[in-house]
Amino acid sequence: MIKIEHLTKKYGERYAIDDVSFEVADGEIVGFLGPNGAGKSTTMNIITGYLSSTSGKAMVDGLDILEHPMAVKKKIGYLPEMPPLYLEMTVGEYLNFIYDLKKCSLNRREHIAEICRVTKIEEEYHRVIKNLSKGFRQRVGIAGALVGSPEVIIFDEPTNGLDPKQIIDIRNLIKELGKNHTVILSTHILSEVKAICDRIIIINDGKIVADEKTENIEQALRGNRKLSVCISGPASSVLSSIKKINGVTYAACSVSYGDGSSLFVIESQNNVDIRKPLFYMLAQNGWPILSMQYLGANIEDIFISVVDESEKEEGGKRK
Amino acid sequence: MTAIYKREMRSYFTSPVGYIFVAVFLAVSAFIFMDCTVQAGDKSNVAAYFMYILYIFIIIIPLITMKLLSEERKMRTEQLILTSPVSLFGMVFAKFLAAFTLFGGTFVISSIIYYIPLALYGTPNAASYICSVLSVLLSGAAFIAIGVFISSLTENQFIAALGTIAAIILLINISLLNNYINVEFLRVIFSSISFAARTEKFASGILDYASLVYFSSMTSLFLFLTVRAFEKRRWS
Numbered sequence: 001m002i003k004i005e006h007l008t009k010k011y012g013e014r015y016a017i018d019d020v021s022f023e024v025a026d027g028e029i030v031g032f033l034g035p036n037g038a039g040k041s042t043t044m045n046i047i048t049g050y051l052s053s054t055s056g057k058a059m060v061d062g063l064d065i066l067e068h069p070m071a072v073k074k075k076i077g078y079l080p081e082m083p084p085l086y087l088e089m090t091v092g093e094y095l096n097f098i099y100d101l102k103k104c105s106l107n108r109r110e111h112i113a114e115i116c117r118v119t120k121i122e123e124e125y126h127r128v129i130k131n132l133s134k135g136f137r138q139r140v141g142i143a144g145a146l147v148g149s150p151e152v153i154i155f156d157e158p159t160n161g162l163d164p165k166q167i168i169d170i171r172n173l174i175k176e177l178g179k180n181h182t183v184i185l186s187t188h189i190l191s192e193v194k195a196i197c198d199r200i201i202i203i204n205d206g207k208i209v210a211d212e213k214t215e216n217i218e219q220a221l222r223g224n225r226k227l228s229v230c231i232s233g234p235a236s237s238v239l240s241s242i243k244k245i246n247g248v249t250y251a252a253c254s255v256s257y258g259d260g261s262s263l264f265v266i267e268s269q270n271n272v273d274i275r276k277p278l279f280y281m282l283a284q285n286g287w288p289i290l291s292m293q294y295l296g297a298n299i300e301d302i303f304i305s306v307v308d309e310s311e312k313e314e315g316g317k318r319k
Numbered sequence: 320m321t322a323i324y325k326r327e328m329r330s331y332f333t334s335p336v337g338y339i340f341v342a343v344f345l346a347v348s349a350f351i352f353m354d355c356t357v358q359a360g361d362k363s364n365v366a367a368y369f370m371y372i373l374y375i376f377i378i379i380i381p382l383i384t385m386k387l388l389s390e391e392r393k394m395r396t397e398q399l400i401l402t403s404p405v406s407l408f409g410m411v412f413a414k415f416l417a418a419f420t421l422f423g424g425t426f427v428i429s430s431i432i433y434y435i436p437l438a439l440y441g442t443p444n445a446a447s448y449i450c451s452v453l454s455v456l457l458s459g460a461a462f463i464a465i466g467v468f469i470s471s472l473t474e475n476q477f478i479a480a481l482g483t484i485a486a487i488i489l490l491i492n493i494s495l496l497n498n499y500i501n502v503e504f505l506r507v508i509f510s511s512i513s514f515a516a517r518t519e520k521f522a523s524g525i526l527d528y529a530s531l532v533y534f535s536s537m538t539s540l541f542l543f544l545t546v547r548a549f550e551k552r553r554w555s
Contacts (some may be wrong), residue, residue: 011555045398048402049401050398050402050553051553052553052554069404070404070406071401071404073404075401075403076402077399078399078402080395080398082395082397082398084325084394084395084396084397084398084399085394085396085398086330086394088330088333088334088392093329097322097326098399098403101320101322101323101399101400101403101404102403103404104403113465136451142525144399223491317489
């Protein structure tokens with residue numbers, strides 16, 4: 001659906017994004033993750049045709065944004081970082097204005113009523129946007145992006161400024177949208193992408209540093225999987241049995257407790273899940289598992305380590 | 320494009336700007352008209368009215384153009400418009416047309432009304448009257464285009480307004496510099512740029528094609544420059 005090839009944008013001598021390439025499939029929800037100033041908004045502004053790239057291509061549905069701007073813009077609904085609201089208009093006037101602006105052909109009344117329903121702003125329909133709270137303004141912005149039911153929806157920090165209840169509502173809404181639309185959203189809240197997205201693209205300093213399915217991103221980035229298991233049984237024989245399991249690269253007993261149980265740290269090859277064979281082996285031998293968890297599995301740690309690594313590399317190159 | 324035009328027209332009248340524009344324009348133009356014709360008795364001079372009315376533009380044209388694009392930029396609403404299926408020229412022209420509708424509508428209607436007492440109590444020259452209305456209308460269009468252009472350069476409405484005021488003063492009066500300049504070719508240039516010098520010709524009932532082309536070219540030039548200003552910002 002969306003294809004980005006070697007996209008580069010320079011502001012003067014500074015690279016806002018540098019040779020970024022990725023693809024987004026039809027109906028996919030992709031999370032764009034990165035620290036502030038990493039180039040998330042710039043990339044989105046280029047895809048939507050607000051900015052032009054210095055070099056490289058951005059294509060939506062096979063159409064280049066520079067060659068067919070009208071056709072591409074019709075396919076995209078965009079919520080920029082700051083919702084583009086006309087404060088003196090009422091919510092209804094605003095949505096109708098966007099409806100006209102996008103030259104929609106859906107049934108005006110039903111379509112706008114439907115959008116207000118899913119974004120929960122029905123009761124604000126006749127209120128002037130100036131008088132709305134930040135959370136409601138954000139929702140009106142989201143509603144605006146949905147007008148015309150575009151095939152691609154791009155949200156730049158959609159849950160910015162919302163309270164926790166609203167954040168959950170919006171996340172559910174985005175998940176719902178993902179069934180019929182292709183969605184790209186940017187955020188620096190890590191749990192958010194994990195909760196919503198099928199795929200995560202991490203961008204730092206204008207470069208893509210990771211592009212993985214959400215369920216794989218943790219292990220893919222961590223290299224070896226590190227498992228911490230508490231097992232009740234004779235430490236030395238447990239350890240030697242563990243080492244025989246396929247895929248285990250390292251195992252050690254870190255602590256032995258007084259009750260006959262011990263804590264083991266087990267590393268396995270990337271993309272091998274040893275939890276099941278481990279369980280069957282231990283069950284066969286009658287050594288119960290008391291606890292099992294991944295070490296450093298938390299996405300925040302991964303994010304920081306990835307960003308740090310890419311910064312180190314950068315530093316190395318500069319030297 | 321029609322969506323933007325409609326929104327601009329509505330925003331003139333949901334804010335005080337439209338009303339202030341119409342009120343100030345009617346009050347000042349009516350006063351000048353009265354002073355030039357009814358009060359002047361035998362020396363009734365419609366040409367002077369159309370001359371003086373250019374000077375009202377210095378204040379009221381910036382009033383309706385200053386926020387057209389600067390406000391969009393400041394509130395980031397331009398992001399909505401520029402990512403919608405509307406061409407840059409469509410957007411700029413819709414804005415221009417909205418301001419021109421407000422200005423032209425007020426001016427033409429007031430001109431028709433002012434003609435009534437002239438026709439009732441005197442013998443006005445209809446040809447020269449119509450020529451003058453046309454000339455002022457086109458001058459106004461050029462000033463609005465300049466205002467739109469300056470508004471696209473800044474986020475700040477007041478800077479846009481001040482810039483437009485300065486530009487209009489300069490364009491109306493640049494021929495006054497001729498009093499101090501003795502270089503022939505500069506004088507020719509200044510007289511042909513000056514809006515005041517050109518408006519005088521229309522008052523005598525001459526449909527001066529050169530001036531029509533000049534006013535229209537100025538309008539097109541500044542609308543074109545506005546589009547270019549947006550293009551440049553997008554690429555830099």
